[in-house]
Amino acid sequence: MATVLFCPVTFNLAETTRMIQVARALDPAHRVLFLGYEDDYVPLVRDAGFEYVPGRPAWTRAQREQALAFDQGRSVRSPFTRELVGARVDLERRLIRESAARAVVTGSNLTSFLSARAERVPLFFPVPFALTGPHVAQTRTLYLVPGKGRPARWADRAVTSAFRWVYTSAPLAPHAFTQVARAHGVPPLRTIASLLTADRNLVTEMPWELDGFDLPETFERVGPIFAHIDSPLPPVVGELAAQPEPLVYLGLGSSADRSLALDAAHVLGSLPVNVVAPIRHYLADGDVVPPNVHVTDLLPAHLLGGLVDAAVLHGGQGTVQTACATGVPFVxxxxxxxxxxxxxxxxxxxxxxxxxPRRVRADLAGALRRVLTDPAVRRAADEVRDAYTHEDGAAATARIIEATLRDDATT
Structure with a gap:
């Protein structure tokens, strides 16, 4: 059997848990090794029973936020210096060699795209379709301009077109990657899209989300992958579910902020609902939320089906897919x-x-009332849940990795 090296961004909750799900789906005879640079969600890796190697240099909080903005297409500025990229690629190459890794699985740890290629090890990238090269190249709208009227649609298409050129054609990949790539004998990656494209890009979507798109040869759909955190639900969830008021789940992942968490909590606090809210990591000492908003640490959201009536989510793929799989309609x-x-x-x-997001105070209450009372929303949530029962993106990803390992072993 083989060593498979996983390189998630370990301050990104969805990405870390996505990697854990894939690692769990591999044949246990393989050696699974995780590498990360920040400590935020490393306990989840260790709790899942996987070996973890801490990498350095790590980022400051400001560098993390800048890196997320770059990865998510919100900025063309990045915190990737020549020194940081070079040090991380050196470390990753050394770990690949020392562990005899025969496959690398990455999230958005961009230095993996250089180190795996420099070591000539196949690189697998389980990835949401949004903001991949083929998505940006083919989509008419990225919803960058809010509004529903014709002027807003025209403006959004114009902005999307400009974003498309920046993302897929402009030579805007950080110069550090070009320098380090050349130093390691790897063809330079000049565009942002090329910087985020692996040997095998495994798209974590449902079939209907890819309607109208053509996937290039190196892209294939595997299906949803979302967290299954190994912990019980806190007792407060069952207690609240037994009460007559609707129970709402407030899930903001790891890419929201304190202001949004407080705004959402206070709007929900004004409604005749109970709320379970794993937002403790956003709150500061002294922050007060309404008494019907019950703040918790991270919890196993995949166990909430049948207990919560609706959710309010930040839109990250992990939280969205968890709601879909459990039949929970959401805002x-x-x-x-x-x-x-x-x-x-x-x-x-x-x-x-x-x-x-900027309309949370004004629009969240009305949107949640619709989610809770509109039977069409409830029916759609049930239909989506039923479709999810036939999907297992982690298992599909593991099969692809293992098939590649077998093929490599026979050549």
């Missing part, structure tokens, strides 16, 4: 283009209502 507040696309796909399917 989505996409915080950046990838998340907005996830929310809009569900709104078009009928199991979600979209709200702009």
């Amino acid at each position: 989505g507040m996409g915080l950046q283009p990838e998340q907005t696309w996830h929310v809009q796909m569900c709104a078009a399917r009928g199991n979600a209502v979209a709200v702009r």
